[in-house]
Amino acid sequence: MNKNKLILLFAQGFGTGLSPLAPGTCGSFLGIAWFALLLSFENFWIFLGGQLASFIVSIWLCGKAEVILKKSDPGSVVLDEIVALPLCFSAPVCIHLFQDGVMPVLSDFFTLPTVWITVLGFLLFRFFDVLKPWPVNSSQRLPSGLGITADDLLAGGYTTILLGGVYWLWF
Numbered sequence: 001m002n003k004n005k006l007i008l009l010f011a012q013g014f015g016t017g018l019s020p021l022a023p024g025t026c027g028s029f030l031g032i033a034w035f036a037l038l039l040s041f042e043n044f045w046i047f048l049g050g051q052l053a054s055f056i057v058s059i060w061l062c063g064k065a066e067v068i069l070k071k072s073d074p075g076s077v078v079l080d081e082i083v084a085l086p087l088c089f090s091a092p093v094c095i096h097l098f099q100d101g102v103m104p105v106l107s108d109f110f111t112l113p114t115v116w117i118t119v120l121g122f123l124l125f126r127f128f129d130v131l132k133p134w135p136v137n138s139s140q141r142l143p144s145g146l147g148i149t150a151d152d153l154l155a156g157g158y159t160t161i162l163l164g165g166v167y168w169l170w171f
Contacts, residue, residue: 004068007061007064007065007068008065008068008069010061010079011061011062011064011065011077011078011079012065012076012077012078012079013026013027013030013078013079013081013082014030016029016030016078017075017076017077017078017079018076023075023076023078024075024078024081024126024129024130025126026078027078027079027081027082028078028081028082028085028122028125028126028129030078030082031081031082031083031084031085031086031125032085032118032122034054034082034083034085034086035085035086035088035089035109036106036109036110037050038050038051038086039086039089039093039103039104039105039106039109040106042102042103042105043103044093044097044103047086047093047103050086051083051086051087051090054082054083054086055083055149055153057079057083058079058080058082058083058145058148058149059144059145059146059148059149060145061079061145062077062079062080062144062145062148062149063144063145063146063148064145065077065079065145066144066145066148073140073147073148077148079149080148080149080151080152080153081129081152083149083152084125084129084149084152084153084155084156085121085122085125085156087153087156087157087159087160088121088122088124088125088156088159088160088163089109089118089121089160089163090160090164091160091161091163091164091165091167091168092104092109092117092121092160092163092164092167094164095164095167095168095171096108096167096171099171117163117166117167117170120163120166121159121163124158124159124162124163125155125156125159128154128155128156128158128159129151129152129155132151132155133158135154136151136154136155136158137151139151139154
């Protein structure tokens with residue numbers, strides 16, 4: 001596999017970004033898997049470091065994909081959605097950590113009766129990513145991969161604030 005195909009493989013979310021219907025939503029499902037993987041280590045520093053590393057990688061790969069595809073912010077590039085999803089759950093993870101003194105485990109987000117918080121986080125993220133309230137919409141004017149990734153990180157930021165509030169009130 002050549003370098004450009006490898007870059008597109010990651011930037012297009014292992015093919016999820018090639019979906020003819022809602023490629024961003026399809027890619028976002030991989031973001032839930034990325035969140036689960038980071039959470040599975042049950043270590044705050046791995047959770048945080050994995051997110052930061054993936055943001056940097058996303059900026060670089062999305063910028064490269066834009067050049068390869070010769071299109072500004074191509075719809076098939078969904079790595080930005082994937083890496084932003086764990087950010088959506090950062091406030092609930094931190095609240096759990098500070099309230100209980102331990103990192104949450106997968107069952108805290110992926111089993112009944114608490115899976116609804118994960119579904120709500122996903123839906124809120126998609127809402128903010130599609131609606132693009134200020135400054136999400138303005139961030140897309142940033143150059144190259146930074147502009148591609150920044151809007152999703154801001155949508156993830158809005159999501160974690162709201163989801164954190166819900167989590168804090170409910171749990």
